[in-house]
Amino acid sequence: xxxxxxxxxxxxxxxxxxxxxxxxxxxxxxxxxxxxxxxxxxxxxxxxxxxxxxxxxxxxxxxxxxxxxxxxxxxxxxxxxxxxxxxxxxxxxxxxxxxxxxxxxxxxxxxxxxxxxxxxxxxxxxxxxxxxxxxxxxxxxxxxxxxxxxxxxxxxxxxxxxxxxxxxxxxxxxxxxxxxxxxxxxxxxxxxxxxxxxxxxxxxxxxxxxxxxxxxxxxxxxxxxxxxxxxxxxxxxxxxxxxxxxxxxxxxxxxxxxxxxxxxxxxxxxxxxxxxxxxxxxxxxxxxxxxxxxxxxxxxxxxxxxxxxxxxxxxxxxxxxxxxxxxxxxxxxxxxxxxxxxxxxxxxxxxxxxxxxxxxxxxxxxxxxxxxxxxxxxxxxxxxxxxxxxxxxxxxxxxxxxxxxxxxxxxxxxxxxxxxxxxxxxxxxxxxxxxxxxxxxxxxxxxxxxxxxxxxxxxxxxxxxxxxxxxxxxxxxxxxxxxxxxxxxxxxxxxxxxxxxxxxxxxxxxxxxxxxxxxxxxxxxxxxxxxxxxxxxxxxxxxx
Numbered sequence: 001x002x003x004x005x006x007x008x009x010x011x012x013x014x015x016x017x018x019x020x021x022x023x024x025x026x027x028x029x030x031x032x033x034x035x036x037x038x039x040x041x042x043x044x045x046x047x048x049x050x051x052x053x054x055x056x057x058x059x060x061x062x063x064x065x066x067x068x069x070x071x072x073x074x075x076x077x078x079x080x081x082x083x084x085x086x087x088x089x090x091x092x093x094x095x096x097x098x099x100x101x102x103x104x105x106x107x108x109x110x111x112x113x114x115x116x117x118x119x120x121x122x123x124x125x126x127x128x129x130x131x132x133x134x135x136x137x138x139x140x141x142x143x144x145x146x147x148x149x150x151x152x153x154x155x156x157x158x159x160x161x162x163x164x165x166x167x168x169x170x171x172x173x174x175x176x177x178x179x180x181x182x183x184x185x186x187x188x189x190x191x192x193x194x195x196x197x198x199x200x201x202x203x204x205x206x207x208x209x210x211x212x213x214x215x216x217x218x219x220x221x222x223x224x225x226x227x228x229x230x231x232x233x234x235x236x237x238x239x240x241x242x243x244x245x246x247x248x249x250x251x252x253x254x255x256x257x258x259x260x261x262x263x264x265x266x267x268x269x270x271x272x273x274x275x276x277x278x279x280x281x282x283x284x285x286x287x288x289x290x291x292x293x294x295x296x297x298x299x300x301x302x303x304x305x306x307x308x309x310x311x312x313x314x315x316x317x318x319x320x321x322x323x324x325x326x327x328x329x330x331x332x333x334x335x336x337x338x339x340x341x342x343x344x345x346x347x348x349x350x351x352x353x354x355x356x357x358x359x360x361x362x363x364x365x366x367x368x369x370x371x372x373x374x375x376x377x378x379x380x381x382x383x384x385x386x387x388x389x390x391x392x393x394x395x396x397x398x399x400x401x402x403x404x405x406x407x408x409x410x411x412x413x414x415x416x417x418x419x420x421x422x423x424x425x426x427x428x429x430x431x432x433x434x435x436x437x438x439x440x441x442x443x444x445x446x447x448x449x450x451x452x453x454x455x456x457x458x459x460x461x462x463x464x465x466x467x468x469x470x471x472x473x474x475x476x477x478x479x480x481x482x483x484x485x486x487x488x489x490x491x492x493x494x495x496x497x498x499x500x501x502x503x504x505x506x507x508x509x510x511x512x513x514x515x516x517x518x519x520x521x522x523x524x525x526x527x528x529x530x531x532x533x534x535x536x537x538x539x540x541x542x543x544x
Contacts, residue, residue: 147501152479155503156521157198159539163187165531172538173527174213175514178221178245182523184539185210185225187531192248195521198541202248211237214270215413216313218290221246224270224277229255236265240279242290252293259284259298269410273312276337280309280409285319287340297340305331312337313411314361320354320409327351332365334384344384356400357409358424359417362441366398379441390439392446394426418463421447421487428457436460436470438489448489458483461517469517474498474507482522482542496522498542510537520544 144155163170165187174185181192181201188209192201212226222244228235242251256265256279264282271278276296278287285299285307299307299319307319317337323329327350334343348354348367356366358377368375375398377390400412416423420441428434435451436458450470452458457473467484470492474480479498495517498507512527525539 142502144503144506145499145501148499149501151497152499153496153542153544154499156196156541156543158506158537158541159184159193159198160535161186161529161538162533162535163529163531164533165529170529170531171210171527172525172529173514174210174215174223174225175516175523175525175527175539176215176217176223176245177516177518177523178217181246182539182541183245183248184525185213186529186538188227190225190243190245190248192245193539195519195541198539204243204248204250206241208235208239212268212270214272214410216270216272217245218272218275220244222251222290224272224279224290226256226268226270226279237268237281238265240277240288240293242277242293254293256286257295259286259300269309269311271310271312271317271410273315273317273337276312276317278310278312278317278337280311283308283322285310287337296338305329307333307335309409310335311357311360311409311411313359316361316363318357318360318363330354332363332380332384334382346380346384346386354409355398356412358400358412358415358422360411362417362420364415364417364422364441366400368398379444388441388444390422390444390446392437392439394424394435394437394446394449396424397427414459416460416463416468417441418468418487421463423460423463423468425457425459431455434458436468436485438468438487450485450489450492459515461515463487469495471515471517471522474504476505476508479504480507480522480524482517495520496542496544498522506537507540510540 144158148154163186170187172184172186174183174190176183177195180195182195183190183192188206189203190206190210191203193199194201206225206227208228208231210225210227214223217223222242225241225243226237227239227241229238230236238256239253240256241253243249244251256268263284266282268279268281271280272290275290276287277290278285287296287298287310288294289296299310305321305323307321309320311318311320315337317335319333319335319342321331321333323331329350330348330353332346332348332354334345335341336343349369351371352367352369352374354365355368355375358364358366363380364377365380366375366377378386379388379390381387397414400414414425422439422441424437424439426434426437433452433455434457435449437449438447439445440447450458452472456475459471459473461469461471461482463469466487468487470483470485472481472483477500479500481494481498482496483492484495485492498504507524510524510526511529514523514525514527516523520543522542523539524542526537529536529538
């Protein structure tokens with residue numbers, strides 16, 4: 001390597017693995033040509049052969065390459081990649097920063113998300129946006145439901161915000177919906193609003209800027225929020241507070257103790273499972289009881305390969321560990337969330353690292369080799385054995401869940417796992433529709449795909465009651481939609497059709513959005529604010 005070795009589980013310099021190139025080229029599956037009917041069943045375009053095995057990268061020993069067809073002769077079938085059940089047969093996927101999977105032989109034609117246009121297109125009676133406590137829809141937005149068309153649902157309420165903050169802006173990442181309250185973090189505070197009308201229920205100030213949080217909560221509606229130990233630019237993210245999101249009350253606060261001399265609290269990640277919260281940062285990690293704040297374990301305990309970070313979800317916990325060998329080999333440990341004891345070990349091939357965690361239970365990992373540009377998405381069973389490798393068409397982003405320069409990984413929010421199905425969105429390109437691909441985690445094969453249609457973008461939100469809930473993003477002149485797609489695939493059903501008119505440009509211009517759908521309401525908020533003393537969009541809620 002011409003570059004210095006990377007610290008454990010930290011991102012490479014721009015020339016290495018994971019650097020994102022430009023958008024995928026037109027012609028990738030799922031992108032209908034301009035002028036075509038966007039809602040018709042889209043035929044599969046001819047599969048283009050790779051220039052080399054593994055889409056531009058040679059396979060490792062033991063995986064033969066696939067020769068291209070003869071010049072001028074299109075392939076008769078789509079290239080099918082092997083489903084691996086061992087580390088030695090990790091599927092190689094090409095492209096620096098993005099992955100192009102190959103599909104199976106018999107992919108069914110996907111149903112396309114249908115445009116939700118009213119039958120007659122006539123405006124319906126408009127319900128005014130609830131102003132809540134007096135600042136609900138802001139002075140600049142007006143009546144967001146005016147000119148609402150028949151069949152369109154409505155904006156229930158809207159929150160704008162004006163902050164005069166530091167020149168670099170402020171974070172507003174946290175968003176939780178707990179019972180009848182939606183809670184939003186902004187800079188140095190948490191505020192709870194009534195889900196029905198947006199009226200402020202409580203505000204909890206913090207002494208300094210909030211620097212890390214988790215979308216996870218305990219069963220009784222508590223979460224953990226990190227804040228800085230001072231106001232200066234060099235202040236560390238070391239302070240931990242447990243908050244009852246139902247009441248807005250602090251449960252306890254404490255400083256996270258260092259695990260060693262070199263313990264850097266720059267971009268920590270927070271993970272909750274049961275009564276355990278894990279704080280991971282820069283190669284070290286600690287776990288505490290949510291109920292009391294008592295320390296349970298740290299990454300320095302035990303022998304062998306040292307855990308760098310813990311990730312938790314669905315009652316399970318894993319550790320990413322770095323070994324002190326020549327290649328700094330990475331291991332994944334099944335971890336007891338109460339004691340920190342190692343239950344099993346999955347050892348990655350030399351020079352492979354975990355770049356994304358799509359799910360902890362079942363365990364789905366994105367792994368890659370910076371030097372050889374090899375990448376795979378693999379499934380690891382409850383005994384630590386690899387059970388499948390994903391294969392399918394699509395271009396998918398790398399590095400989801402990466403928290404920053406001093407890297408620790410949290411579960412990827414852009415993916416949804418339900419039972420034995422992983423839902424992943426393909427990377428959208430300018431002027432092209434993307435799609436959601438459902439993968440069978442037992443076989444690794446793509447089960448079905450739903451294109452957004454009509455140059456739109458669709459993303460998975462959550463899974464519930466045997467359905468995938470997806471969000472078809474708004475555009476300047478068209479409101480977004482909340483869609484339900486059966487786990488077995490099929491035509492999407494619109495649960496909410498957000499209004500066009502003045503609401504659409506507001507909805508489509510939120511920055512770095514956080515979204516959720518709970519009890520028939522759709523919540524969208526900004527996770528970054530310029531804080532330049534001008535009104536900005538904070539939170540918007542849709543419903544019937």
